[in-house]
Amino acid sequence: MQSDMSDYVYERLGHCPICAVPRWFRATNTWYRDSLFCESCGSVPRERALALVLNDVVPDWRSKRIHECSPVMRGISLQMSLECPNYISTQFVPAAPIGVTMDGFRNENLECTTFENESFDIIISLDVMEHVNDPIACFVDMYRTLSPGGICIFTAPTHKERVESERVARFLPDGTEEHYAPPEYHGNPVDSKGALVTFRYGYEFCVNITLYAPFDVQLRRYCDHTHGIIGEFTEVYECRKPLNKT
Secondary structure, three states, X not given: OOOOHHHOOEEXXXXXXXXXXXXXXXXXXXXXXXXXXXXXXXXXXXXXHHHHHHHHHOOOHHHOOEEEEOOOOOHHHXXXXXXXXXXXXXXXXXXXXOOOEEOOEEEOOOOOOOOOOOOEEEEEEEOOHHHOOOHHHHHHHHHHHEEEEEEEEEEOOEOOOOOOOEEOEEEOOOOOEEEOOOOOEEOOOOOOXXXXXXXXXXXXXXXXXXXXXXXXEEEEOOOEOOOOEOOOOOOEEEEEOOOOOO
């Protein structure tokens, strides 16, 4: 039954691409990016957007080899972990040995993972790229670990007022942070301090990715009430490794 609308700034019955059935989407504030939840799976818009793309471009994803970097176990991440036998999740804990399994995840630095070449058919990340120190190294490594024809699907806040991307912070070799703008931190499942924002991406990011590694890149942006994908930063990137490797 529909709730009293006074409880919510937004409430709509739609179709969750993760639950695959009609669900209510509800938000208690207008920052829909982090507040517009599916009543059942708990997903937020960017997670539903990624699920929509994943189901569209790789409908048989359950039979694929999937690497997800830094998941929060709800929505599409939880679904993949439960329904894909060849799903592996990674987090990055700098103080721990790289490549070891701990607390249910494998400790990996996305800039230089220990996975073998062509280990995966799909690589997934939700709001990770704005926190990395070296995006070039990340895309080079993802290209290396994807099979020919494999795809990386990820979300990253992309600022509509920007064309060029801007580095706003970096990690120095000794682990300290250097800031070029007021520091901003987002939630981090393995660090209560949060994850430092290192880049604010503009719309040339799509082109830059093709310079980092020879991916074919597509970018989708949504205003989709039916699937509960509205508000700021709804972009989903698709980076396909060509079948004929270069």
